[in-house]
Amino acid sequence: MPIDATLPYDDQNIFAKILRGEIPSTRVYEDEWAIAFHDIAPQAPQHILVIPRGAYVSWDDFSARGSDAEIAGFVRAVGAVARQAGMVADGYRLLANIGQDAGQVVPHLHVHVFAGQPLGPMLART
Structure with missing residues (x-):
């Protein structure tokens, strides 16, 4: 169920639990600013x-409250993940859903990195 990205941070969300090691994940990248892992339902x-x-609940929350070092470190981590996974040559897509209308389900900022096939248009036309 999509969430309201303006709500306070819920430290019981699944990504908070992954960060604390309470739920396992297949980590492919980790540094002081971010972690990356395979989605359990890949698209x-x-x-x-x-x-x-x-x-941070969302990109909006992160850009408003994150320190310059956190923001730079996170953006660099996203790029490092794509490079490390070999996505750059053929191309990849970044997606961050923010709020209910965008379909954000987990109230912790996250960026999806997709690759491995032609990804089609940016949005389905309605």
């Missing part, structure tokens, strides 16, 4: 989630 041949270590 493309390559589908990796990148999450900041800080308690």
Whole structure:
């Protein structure tokens, strides 16, 4: 169920539990700013989630409250994940859902990194 991205951070969300090691994940990248792991329900041949270590609900929350170092570190981590996974040559897509209308389900900022096939148009036409 989509969430309201303006709500306070819920430290019981699944990504907070993954960060604390309470739920296992297949990590493919980790540094002081972010971790990345395979999505458990991939939507493309390559589908990796990148999450900041800080308690941020959405991109809006992160850009308003994150420190310059956190923001730079997270953005660099997303790029490092794509390079490390070999996605750059053929191309990849980044997706961050923010709020109910965008379909955000987990109230912790996360970026989906998709690759491995032609990904089609940006949005389905209605």
